[in-house]
Amino acid sequence: MSDLTKLKIAEARDLLAKGDLTSRELTEAHIAAVEAADPLNAYIEKTPEIALEQADAADAKIKAGDASGMTGIPVGIKDLFATKGVHTQACSKILDSFKPEYESTVTQKLWDDGAVMLGKLNMDEFAMGSSNETSFYGPVKNPWRAKGSNNDFVPGGSSGGSVASVAGYAAMGATASDTGGSIRQPAAFTGTFGIKPTYGRCSRYGMVAFASSLDQAGTITRDVRDGAIMLESISGFDPKDSTSVDIPVPNFEAALTGDIRGMKIGIPQEYHLAGMPGEIEALWHQGIEWMKAAGAEVVDINLPHTKYALPTYYIVAPAEASSNLARYDGVRYGHRNVPDNGGLVDMYEATRADGFGDEVKRRIMIGTYVLSAGYYDAYYLKAQKVRQLIADDFKRAFEKVDAILTPTAPSAAFAFGEKSDDPLAMYLNDVFTVPASLAGLPGSSVPAGLDSNGLPLGLQVLGKAWDEETVLKVSGVIEQAAAFTSQPELWWR
Amino acid sequence: MSSYRIQGATADWEVVIGLEVHAQVISNAKLFSGAATEFGAEPNAQVSLVDAAMPGMLPTINGECVRQAVRTGLALGAQINKFSVFDRKNYFYADLPQGYQISQFKHPVVGEGTIVLDLDEGASKEVGVERIHLEQDAGKSMHDQHPQFTYVDLNRSGVALMEIVSMPDMRSPEEAGAYLTKLRTILRYIGTCDGNMEQGSMRADVNVSVRKVGDPLGTRCEIKNVNSIRFVRQAIEVEARRQVDIIEAGGTIDQETRLFDPNKGETRSMRSKEEAHDYRYFPDPDLLPLEFDDAFIEAARDSLPELPDEKKSRFMQALGLNDYSAGVLVAEKEASEFFETLVAEVAKATKKDAADVAVKASNWLTGDLFGALNKAGKTIAETPVSAAQGAELLALIEDNTISGRIAKDVFEIMFETGKDAGAIVEEKGLKQVSDTGEIEKIIDDIIAANPNQLEQYRAGKDKLLGFFVGQVMKATQGKANPGVVNKLLKPKLDG
Numbered sequence: 001m002s003d004l005t006k007l008k009i010a011e012a013r014d015l016l017a018k019g020d021l022t023s024r025e026l027t028e029a030h031i032a033a034v035e036a037a038d039p040l041n042a043y044i045e046k047t048p049e050i051a052l053e054q055a056d057a058a059d060a061k062i063k064a065g066d067a068s069g070m071t072g073i074p075v076g077i078k079d080l081f082a083t084k085g086v087h088t089q090a091c092s093k094i095l096d097s098f099k100p101e102y103e104s105t106v107t108q109k110l111w112d113d114g115a116v117m118l119g120k121l122n123m124d125e126f127a128m129g130s131s132n133e134t135s136f137y138g139p140v141k142n143p144w145r146a147k148g149s150n151n152d153f154v155p156g157g158s159s160g161g162s163v164a165s166v167a168g169y170a171a172m173g174a175t176a177s178d179t180g181g182s183i184r185q186p187a188a189f190t191g192t193f194g195i196k197p198t199y200g201r202c203s204r205y206g207m208v209a210f211a212s213s214l215d216q217a218g219t220i221t222r223d224v225r226d227g228a229i230m231l232e233s234i235s236g237f238d239p240k241d242s243t244s245v246d247i248p249v250p251n252f253e254a255a256l257t258g259d260i261r262g263m264k265i266g267i268p269q270e271y272h273l274a275g276m277p278g279e280i281e282a283l284w285h286q287g288i289e290w291m292k293a294a295g296a297e298v299v300d301i302n303l304p305h306t307k308y309a310l311p312t313y314y315i316v317a318p319a320e321a322s323s324n325l326a327r328y329d330g331v332r333y334g335h336r337n338v339p340d341n342g343g344l345v346d347m348y349e350a351t352r353a354d355g356f357g358d359e360v361k362r363r364i365m366i367g368t369y370v371l372s373a374g375y376y377d378a379y380y381l382k383a384q385k386v387r388q389l390i391a392d393d394f395k396r397a398f399e400k401v402d403a404i405l406t407p408t409a410p411s412a413a414f415a416f417g418e419k420s421d422d423p424l425a426m427y428l429n430d431v432f433t434v435p436a437s438l439a440g441l442p443g444s445s446v447p448a449g450l451d452s453n454g455l456p457l458g459l460q461v462l463g464k465a466w467d468e469e470t471v472l473k474v475s476g477v478i479e480q481a482a483a484f485t486s487q488p489e490l491w492w493r
Numbered sequence: 494m495s496s497y498r499i500q501g502a503t504a505d506w507e508v509v510i511g512l513e514v515h516a517q518v519i520s521n522a523k524l525f526s527g528a529a530t531e532f533g534a535e536p537n538a539q540v541s542l543v544d545a546a547m548p549g550m551l552p553t554i555n556g557e558c559v560r561q562a563v564r565t566g567l568a569l570g571a572q573i574n575k576f577s578v579f580d581r582k583n584y585f586y587a588d589l590p591q592g593y594q595i596s597q598f599k600h601p602v603v604g605e606g607t608i609v610l611d612l613d614e615g616a617s618k619e620v621g622v623e624r625i626h627l628e629q630d631a632g633k634s635m636h637d638q639h640p641q642f643t644y645v646d647l648n649r650s651g652v653a654l655m656e657i658v659s660m661p662d663m664r665s666p667e668e669a670g671a672y673l674t675k676l677r678t679i680l681r682y683i684g685t686c687d688g689n690m691e692q693g694s695m696r697a698d699v700n701v702s703v704r705k706v707g708d709p710l711g712t713r714c715e716i717k718n719v720n721s722i723r724f725v726r727q728a729i730e731v732e733a734r735r736q737v738d739i740i741e742a743g744g745t746i747d748q749e750t751r752l753f754d755p756n757k758g759e760t761r762s763m764r765s766k767e768e769a770h771d772y773r774y775f776p777d778p779d780l781l782p783l784e785f786d787d788a789f790i791e792a793a794r795d796s797l798p799e800l801p802d803e804k805k806s807r808f809m810q811a812l813g814l815n816d817y818s819a820g821v822l823v824a825e826k827e828a829s830e831f832f833e834t835l836v837a838e839v840a841k842a843t844k845k846d847a848a849d850v851a852v853k854a855s856n857w858l859t860g861d862l863f864g865a866l867n868k869a870g871k872t873i874a875e876t877p878v879s880a881a882q883g884a885e886l887l888a889l890i891e892d893n894t895i896s897g898r899i900a901k902d903v904f905e906i907m908f909e910t911g912k913d914a915g916a917i918v919e920e921k922g923l924k925q926v927s928d929t930g931e932i933e934k935i936i937d938d939i940i941a942a943n944p945n946q947l948e949q950y951r952a953g954k955d956k957l958l959g960f961f962v963g964q965v966m967k968a969t970q971g972k973a974n975p976g977v978v979n980k981l982l983k984p985k986l987d988g
Contacts, residue, residue: 080549081549082548082549088548088549090548095548098548100547100548100549101542101547102542102547102550104549204549204551205549205550205551206549206550207549208548208549209548209549209779211778212778212779213778239553240551240553241551241553242551242552242553242554242779242780242781243778243779243780243781319775320778322583322773323581323583323592323593323773323775325592326583326585326591326592326593327546327548327590327591327592329585329587329592331587331590331645332545332546332590333547344586344587344643345585348585368773371583371773371774371775372771372773373771373773376773376774376775380775
């Protein structure tokens with residue numbers, strides 16, 4: 001057979017079911033691809049032994065007629081999902097050498113379905129970043145390069161390892177997490193399909209927390225159907241997470257009918273940013289035409305509080321982070337630095353000073369500030385109120401439309417160092433993804449074309465709460481229309 | 494009303510006291526994790542991944558702890574809030590694994606209520622309860638295990654506490670003591686906290702300020718973590734004195750947190766207002782607001798036993814006890830239960846109404862049994878004489894089998910040996926003699942043997958009646974029925 005790593009999940013599933021392929025063969029091919037992909041720096045921990053063991057178990061499961069969509073499928077796991085006995089450090093020095101005694105619910109669901117773990121994936125430290133440049137383990141390289149150039153680009157973030165491994169054929173799918181766009185923006189930068197479900201759809205149990213009210217697990221795959229299959233595997237209520245919601249998980253794959261006739265697609269006027277590259281506007285316009293051609297009705301909508309989304313996000317998320325990251329104190333696990341003759345406070349200061357990177361420290365300080373006495377009302381409380389207004393905007397819009405179509409990011413992938421010295425420019429990358437995160441709504445990024453340099457661009461589809469099916473259905477139609485078949489050159493192999 | 498005053502050089506000062514009591518909730522498991530909560534386990538033996546704040550671990554509310562807080566609120570006649578919110582209180586300490594304590598700040602589960610203090614000589618006073626909220630306890634730092642290191646025990650980490658906050662309604666150390674005593678009694682009655690201050694399952698922060706009578710409230714100091722009622726009283730006394738001395742010397746009181754040192758009998762500064770933590774409270778995003786319905790509240794209400802105040806008034810009104818006895822009996826749940834069993838058994842054995850035997854039962858219990866227990870250093874739970882055994886003894890008096898006098902001797906043997914009253918009476922031949930013929934014969938013998946005394950009696954020395962009664966009792970080893978003796982003796986002496 002040709003290169004097994006080029007298979008999609010649905011294709012591999014059918015071959016496995018027919019007995020034309022074993023999970024061991026598929027897994028061995030992927031283990032080799034993971035090795036070869038070292039130049040991408042997508043994996044920060046490889047687990048080939050575990051993978052082969054799981055592959056053999058999956059083959060037995062398939063033989064026994066007990067297979068489901070993810071059985072035997074090799075995947076990568078973002079480093080913030082706890083995996084028992086395996087590197088789980090959210091790519092931070094402060095969790096140096098930490099291996100949990102427990103498994104996250106999301107990964108447990110994958111293993112229960114028979115999926116295969118290739119290793120742990122690089123990410124921005126504690127998922128704080130939009131370029132994967134803040135990882136303690138160094139940046140991830142985007143598999144995509146500009147036409148005729150050997151220059152490297154960022155893969156986006158924070159799920160940089162997830163998208164690079166999937167776009168670089170070193171995993172068939174990857175878990176990811178989205179707090180303000182960490183699934184959708186890197187998916188757009190790498191020509192992959194990323195979906196963040198409704199807040200509460202997946203359990204956060206065993207996910208290293210960044211901002212608890214925003215964090216949500218999701219998936220990166222090479223197409224929409226694979227996303228539907230993998231998302232279904234990781235979704236579902238978990239009594240161990242009070243914010244997960246007890247409603248049935250639909251058959252997501254069944255939603256991919258390709259039929260959006262009569263559906264209403266909203267175009268938020270506030271997303272036409274001044275100074276946005278013409279290519280992005282053009283892509284969006286193209287997306288609108290595809291919707292019309294598929295028989296959907298396109299309507300202009302207003303989300304008037306959109307301009308407040310980024311500032312709101314950069315108050316709420318750091319506030320929660322400043323508290324969530326307090327547990328990394330050098331007392332019980334991970335990195336510890338005790339200065340000579342130092343006391344408890346000296347240990348805290350030294351441990352956290354060299355355990356956290358600059359971006360994490362910046363957000364801890366912002367978060368601490370906005371929660372401080374005298375500032376709480378002006379910042380945190382106000383931000384919570386605005387967050388409600390943003391959610392209300394969407395609620396009103398979704399009374400009129402079934403889905404919303406926007407660009408995923410205001411630009412294609414950028415070069416290393418281009419924005420890392422300018423936090424505000426970096427934060428602007430999430431301008432289209434953050435509002436839906438604040439509202440807890442499901443959203444996807446679908447590969448829709450290339451820019452003039454040959455770098456991928458994505459369109460974002462947003463849906464009503466708990467209506468991932470519509471998001472997937474519309475995403476599938478875009479995928480069909482875009483006929484996105486471009487692939488990165490395998491320059492690292 | 495209390496008139497406790499501190500005599501200053503310039504004036505009399507009034508002390509104003511508010512208490513924040515941390516009461517460990519009796520429950521199967523911790524507030525947000527499944528870990529057990531038993532006292533005295535090996536260090537770090539009762540720690541879940543949540544309690545140790547491992548990365549990615551999430552709290553989930555233990556409904557039993559909520560039910561216990563609601564029951565406590567109902568027992569204090571307090572407002573129950575069907576909507577409340579858990580907040581994070583952020584600060585760093587080695588025994589606080591999360592780096593924050595999950596507590597309730599703006600929206601506590603229980604609002605305002607009342608506690609009635611039982612003061613001396615039947616006086617009482619109402620003290621307001623401002624709120625009760627649920628929160629996690631911290632772990633314990635142990636500084637004495639190693640010369641260089643501090644050890645941390647997380648067994649207590651995450652255990653549910655009720656913080657019960659009073660209004661600044663108390664005006665003397667005695668009232669503060671009475672508040673804690675009464676609160677502890679109520680908590681033990683309803684089984685929401687064991688109230689064991691020496692084990693730390695109930696602890697008090699004491700807010701103290703002073704003012705000249707009629708002046709507005711002074712600046713308060715908070716004395717942290719006082720662990721006995723006696724120390725609370727002492728701490729208030731010395732702290733109030735300290736404040737008066739400072740003010741009278743022209744100084745001002747700094748709002749600060751202080752610690753009480755019972756060995757030195759002084760409070761000292763722990764941290765000033767400037768050093769106070771900024772806790773950066775905000776709603777815990779890992780937990781949804783806590784909401785429950787009326788049915789939950791009503792079920793909690795239905796599960797409450799008769800409360801001490803209700804029981805006391807029933808003892809007084811239905812059973813005829815006086816205020817003091819009723820107060821003593823209801824102060825401890827075990828004592829009141831002992832009493833109720835005792836009364837029921839005596840009534841059953843004597844076929845009388847409970848009201849007709851209750852006062853005697855109360856007298857015997859608070860006098861004889863409590864006295865003996867006290868002397869032996871035992872609690873009512875450790876009594877060698879059960880309520881049923883006590884009832885048998887009282888029934889023997891009631892049906893004239895033995896006299897009250899003999900009963901005292903029988904009780905002593907019961908207390909020492911644990912034997913039943915009937916068996917002792919039988920064994921020692923202590924049955925009261927009520928046979929008139931037999932007693933009459935003894936009386937005749939005694940009158941005949943004491944002619945001088947008879948003469949004096951008949952000459953008007955009435956007091957000698959007692960002498961003759963004593964002689965008869967002596968001759969019968971106390972077994973003669975005193976009623977029968979009196980009835981027969983007087984006519985014979987009078988001639």
